[in-house]
Amino acid sequence: MRSGLATVGVLLLALVVLRVACAALRGDLGEWRSARALGRVAQRARRRRHGAEVVPVGRPVEQVAADLRRLHAAFHRGGMRFAKYEGCRLAYDRVLGEAADIAGCPHLLAVLPPGEELDHERERVEGLLVHHGLLPPPYAV
Structure with a gap:
C-alpha cells in the first residue's frame, strides 16, 4: 500500500514540475496561478524556518x-x-x-x-x- 501511495505522489510531483516547465518555456509562468501559489507556499516555509517576523505595534x-x-x-x-x-x-x-x-x-x-x-x-x-x-x-x- 505504501509503495503505491509513494508512486502516486512521485507521479503527481512529476506532473506539477512538467506543467511548470512547460509554462516557463511558453513564457506565461507569471499568469499560471498554481506557480504563484507554489511560490507563496515556499515563502511561508522559508519564513517559518527563519523565525517569525517582528511587527511593531505603533510608530517609533x-x-x-x-x-x-x-x-x-x-x-x-x-x-x-x-x-x-x-x-x-x-x-x-x-x-x-x-x-x-x-x-x-x-x-x-x-x-x-x-x-x-x-x-x-x-x-x-x-x-x-x-x-x-x-x-x-x-x-x-
Whole structure:
C-alpha cells in the first residue's frame, strides 16, 4: 500500500514540475496561478524556518517625539484663526495621547470634550511627558 501511495505522489510531483516547465518555456509562468501559489507556499516555509517576523505595534518613539515637539510649538503659538487652532489642537491631543501611551502614563485626552477639563488634562500630561523627557522643559517667564 505504501509503495503505491509513494508512486502516486512521485507521479503527481512529476506532473506539477512538467506543467511548470512547460509554462516557463511558453513564457506565461507569471499568469499560471498554481506557480504563484507554489511560490507563496515556499515563502511561508522559508519564513517559518527563519523565525517569525517582528511587527511593531505603533510608530517609533523618535517619530512620535519629533511630531510632539513640532505640534507643541505650533499649538502654543498665538494668533491663529479658529479653524487652524482647532485642527492643531486635535492633532496635538492625538500625538500627546500617543506619547503618553508610549510612556505608560494614563490620560483622558481622547475622552474629555473641549473645555477647561481638557485643558487641565493636557497640562497634566505635558508635565508628565516633560518628566519622561519627551517634551522640553518650559522656559522661565
